[in-house]
Amino acid sequence: MVNQLFPLTVRGATTRHRGKTLVGPIDLDLDGQGTCVVLGPNGAGKTTLLRLLHGIARLNEGAITWACDQHAAQTSQAFVFQRPVMLRRSVLENLIYPLRIRGVSRSEARDRAERWAKRAGLGSMLDRPATFLSGGEQQKLALTRALIMDPQLVFLDEPSASLDGRATREIENILADTQKTGTRLILSTHDMGQARRLADQVIFMLGGRVHETGPAAPFFENPQTLEANAFLNGDIVE
Ligand SMILES: Nc1ncnc2c1ncn2[C@@H]1O[C@H](COP(=O)(O)OP(=O)(O)O)[C@@H](O)[C@H]1O
Ligand SMILES: [Mg+2]
Known part of the structure; x- marks a missing residue:
């Protein structure tokens, strides 16, 4: 896959809400694999x-620069939210929908949706309403719905925050397969085991x-800072 997104350069990026700084100023250079x-x-x-x-939080100050233009950057990224948002439709329709809005034909969208559902272990649930799935199944569906678009980069916010060990392992297996295809992942987690298993780079x-x-x-x-050291030791860091 040709990765046109990176390097990513972030300079002085700041988000505020009602005058309060939520994050920033942030300086980052993300490169490599x-x-x-x-x-x-x-x-x-x-x-x-x-x-x-x-690009879904307001940039009040600073700059976030991808290697390609903003529109290309946006359309080659996906975001998996901490709490999956499901359409009140079947598993299959949840997977077909993002393809259809990007102009993929109904029959091809259906084929791709079935293939990806199987890969994620959701093959036997295609006709089930997505809102009836367990937490782990919903998170797998949300992840699959992101990956089916073949993004160059996927953001995942605490992808297994409320899942048990087995569901977490299944999610991590999908992520490991995704890594192998060259797709970049940027994910947040509070699970140190997961961080150690998946991370090439840490922020x-x-x-x-x-x-x-x-x-x-x-x-x-x-770790180079006292705070990171304390955090890794499981101490409370504020
Ligand atoms: N929509 C929002 N409105 C106001 N404050 C927010 C909002 N989202 C996050 N915050 C605040 O921004 C800071 C960072 O929050 P967040 O990014 O959710 O941290 P984390 O994901 O590390 O727990 C916190 O102080 C939080 O209370
Ligand atoms: Mg959070």
Whole structure:
């Protein structure tokens, strides 16, 4: 896959809400391959950072620059929300819908939807109303609905926040397959095991700022800041 999105350059990016700074100023350079995991305590700004990078949080100040133009960048990215938003229709229709609005024919959309549903282990639930699925199945459906568009980059906000071990493993298996195709992932998680399993790169957020960032292995072995060290030790960091 030709990746036209990266490098991503973020300079002084800031999001405010009613005069309060939620995140920023953020400076980041994202390059290369692999998965970037956003870590940090509750309220650190992980969700807002993902939304800001994806262009769904207001950029009050600064600049976010992709290697391609804004429109191309937007259409080659997908976002999986922490709480999946399902159409009140069947599993199959939930997968067909995003393809249809991008102009894919009904029959091809149906074929692709069936193939992807099977791959995600949802093949036996095609006709079931999506809102009847379990939490884990809904998250798999949300993820599949993002991947079916063949994005170059997928944002995932706490993709397994409320899931049990088995559902988490299934989600991670899908993510691992996705990584192999060269799709970049930027995901937030509070699950340190998941972070260690998936991360090539880490962004550690604190107080709305990037507190520490770099390649995953050195970060986990030898974090450079006291706060990251405390966070990795499971201490409360504010
Ligand atoms: N829509 C919003 N309106 C007002 N404040 C918000 C909103 N979303 C997030 N915040 C605040 O922004 C900060 C960052 O939140 P968030 O990005 O959700 O952090 P995290 O995902 O790391 O828990 C927090 O102080 C939170 O209370
Ligand atoms: Mg969050």
